[in-house]
Amino acid sequence: MNYLDWSVLVGTILFIVVYGVWKTRGNKTMESYLKGDNSMKWWMIGVSIMATQASAVTFLSTPGQAIEDGMRFLQFYFGLPIAMVIISVTMVPIYYRLKVFTAYEYLETRFDVKTRSLAAILFLILRGLSAGITLFAPSLVLSTILGWPISITTILIGLLVIIYVISGGTKAVSLTQRYQLTIIMGGMILAGILAFTMLPKEISFGDSVQLAGELGKLNLVSFKFDLSDRYNIWSGLIAGTFLFLSYFGTDQSQVARYLGGTSVAESRLGLIFNGLLKIPMQFIILFIGVLVFVFYLFNQSPVFHNQVLKEKAMQTAQADTLLLLDNRYNELYKQKRTAVDHLVQAIHTNDKVAIEKESDNVKSFQKSETAIRDSVKSTIAKAIPGAKTQDRDYIFLNFVLSYLPHGIIGLLLAVMFSAAMSSMAGELNALASTTTVDIYKRAVKQTATPEHYVTASKLFTAIWAMLAMIFATLASFAENLIQFVNIVGSLFYGTILGIFLVAFYIKRVQGTAVFWAAIIAEALVLYCFKYTSIAYLLYNIIGCAAVISISLIFQTFMPSQKKNVIE
Amino acid sequence: MSDNETPPIFSSWKQWYWLVLGALLVQVVLYFWLTQSFA
Numbered sequence: 360m361n362y363l364d365w366s367v368l369v370g371t372i373l374f375i376v377v378y379g380v381w382k383t384r385g386n387k388t389m390e391s392y393l394k395g396d397n398s399m400k401w402w403m404i405g406v407s408i409m410a411t412q413a414s415a416v417t418f419l420s421t422p423g424q425a426i427e428d429g430m431r432f433l434q435f436y437f438g439l440p441i442a443m444v445i446i447s448v449t450m451v452p453i454y455y456r457l458k459v460f461t462a463y464e465y466l467e468t469r470f471d472v473k474t475r476s477l478a479a480i481l482f483l484i485l486r487g488l489s490a491g492i493t494l495f496a497p498s499l500v501l502s503t504i505l506g507w508p509i510s511i512t513t514i515l516i517g518l519l520v521i522i523y524v525i526s527g528g529t530k531a532v533s534l535t536q537r538y539q540l541t542i543i544m545g546g547m548i549l550a551g552i553l554a555f556t557m558l559p560k561e562i563s564f565g566d567s568v569q570l571a572g573e574l575g576k577l578n579l580v581s582f583k584f585d586l587s588d589r590y591n592i593w594s595g596l597i598a599g600t601f602l603f604l605s606y607f608g609t610d611q612s613q614v615a616r617y618l619g620g621t622s623v624a625e626s627r628l629g630l631i632f633n634g635l636l637k638i639p640m641q642f643i644i645l646f647i648g649v650l651v652f653v654f655y656l657f658n659q660s661p662v663f664h665n666q667v668l669k670e671k672a673m674q675t676a677q678a679d680t681l682l683l684l685d686n687r688y689n690e691l692y693k694q695k696r697t698a699v700d701h702l703v704q705a706i707h708t709n710d711k712v713a714i715e716k717e718s719d720n721v722k723s724f725q726k727s728e729t730a731i732r733d734s735v736k737s738t739i740a741k742a743i744p745g746a747k748t749q750d751r752d753y754i755f756l757n758f759v760l761s762y763l764p765h766g767i768i769g770l771l772l773a774v775m776f777s778a779a780m781s782s783m784a785g786e787l788n789a790l791a792s793t794t795t796v797d798i799y800k801r802a803v804k805q806t807a808t809p810e811h812y813v814t815a816s817k818l819f820t821a822i823w824a825m826l827a828m829i830f831a832t833l834a835s836f837a838e839n840l841i842q843f844v845n846i847v848g849s850l851f852y853g854t855i856l857g858i859f860l861v862a863f864y865i866k867r868v869q870g871t872a873v874f875w876a877a878i879i880a881e882a883l884v885l886y887c888f889k890y891t892s893i894a895y896l897l898y899n900i901i902g903c904a905a906v907i908s909i910s911l912i913f914q915t916f917m918p919s920q921k922k923n924v925i926e
Numbered sequence: 927m928s929d930n931e932t933p934p935i936f937s938s939w940k941q942w943y944w945l946v947l948g949a950l951l952v953q954v955v956l957y958f959w960l961t962q963s964f965a
Binding site for chain 2: 433437440441443444447448568569571572573575577578579580581582592622623624627628631634635638639642
């Protein structure tokens with residue numbers, strides 16, 4: 360990092376913060392603060408939805424995922440366009456007709472206040488923990504790369520977000536996200552182009568694609584039905600649709616994005632925009648990872664991508680073992696490089712038999728490389744007990760810092776900061792809206808001036824940001840923590856989705872039935888978590904199915920309440 | 927705000943939804959072709 364990188368990084372971040380504050384100064388009413396005065400056009404909504412979903416981890420991890428596992432992760436997103444259509448048809452018109460600030464307000468209109476409060480509290484637990492991770496993951500990586508304490512990067516990102524989210528609310532989030540997404544995609548595409556231009560001159564774009572394909576990285580679609588396989592077209596279409604229906608339809612961090620539209624049409628178009636562009640966007644990010652993979656066929660990659668951690672391990676008694684492994688890795692790379700040259704020759708002569716033989720040869724070297732990397736990881740774990748030895752998140756950033764020119768390095772770090780800030784901003788804004796509207800305004804202070812609720816909302820934004828920063832700063836067990844938050848998400852998301860699906864599609868079920876069904880469903884999910892070995896992703900389906908079936912049974916035995924049903 | 931607002935470009939929302947689902951289908955076919963051609 361030189362002065363040019365620092366100028367680009369600091370200039371970009373300051374521009375976003377100052378722009379967000381300046382453009383949204385004077386937001387005084389709840390309409391303007393929590394819904395941006397319903398002034399968002401479809402493209403702003405679409406950009407905001409995409410920017411909220413894509414956190415820094417997306418841009419840190421996804422290229423590394425493509426390098427290690429190929430592009431099959433893309434299938435995870437195949438259910439998203441289907442979910443966008445369902446939400447546009449059913450949920451958007453209802454939310455608009457009721458003029459709600461949060462998704463949970465609808466539950467009171469449809470059921471009763473206790474069901475609304477239950478769903479809002481479950482959301483606050485989920486999203487509050489998630490905001491900590493949204494902040495923690497990039498803070499950890501950036502602190503390692505920049506050599507700063509994690510508390511500094513955590514507090515820095517948190518404070519930057521607080522400034523403009525408190526100042527401008529929903530509108531500031533959406534206005535800044537369009538620039539953040541432009542910086543993010545521009546920076547990522549530039550990195551991909553540079554990775555390609557740094558390949559040997561005789562390697563064309565077609566050669567790169569064929570090399571990646573021959574070595575198993577273009578595994579985009581698999582029709583094989585296998586429950587143990589995390590990514591195939593069936594899991595993407597079925598489980599993905601459920602997951603995205605839940606995330607975009609009932610999670611306030613996304614619902615707030617399209618509730619800020621000028622009309623139902625603008626909100627629908629924003630969701631359609633996301634449905635059309637999300638998969639190509641993920642394809643581009645994964646493909647950038649593939650280009651970096653091809654780059655590392657012609658340039659030696661580090662044996663362990665978290666260089667700072669490795670340097671620390673080199674100061675311990677394990678240094679000799681690590682040096683030995685380094686030497687073996689270097690020797691192996693020389694042999695692999697020769698095999699790669701032979702593969703390129705075979706591709707240029709279009710000799711199918713030679714291509715197959717040489718690809719197998721390169722793959723066997725890759726297996727040996729992986730074995731050495733695993734040994735390095737276990738040696739580092741021995742040297743520094745409790746150290747995070749999963750280095751996938753460092754692959755792309757390490758490539759950026761080692762090979763890209765100055766100025767671009769600053770831009771790519773700005774990409775990571777922007778991504779962290781944009782998703783964090785969306786989450787904080789949603790947490791503050793839900794706390795203000797569904798808890799404070801409903802249960803604590805029902806009548807007050809709009810200015811009072813705006814002030815309360817700003818205060819809640821600051822409180823949630825502080826909680827997220829404390830959670831992120833105290834978290835020193837990253838791998839377990841991320842898994843822990845995923846488990847917590849699965850524990851509650853199924854129940855929330857079940858409540859909303861009953862609300863939208865089963866009109867005869869009423870409040871008391873669905874409330875107790877949700878309580879029992881949640882208890883059932885917690886029982887499964889405590890006493891069974893069921894994979895935690897299945898909790899989503901168990902919770903959702905339990906709410907629907909139990910509420911139907913309860914309703915059969917309960918007297919019908921007279922209430923206007925919103926359709 | 928009416929939820930029966932006519933969409934831009936197309937005459938009904940159904941056409942927009944079919945566009946989204948059609949685009950998904952085209953992408954799946956394209957990515958499957960890439961997988962088969964280069965794997």
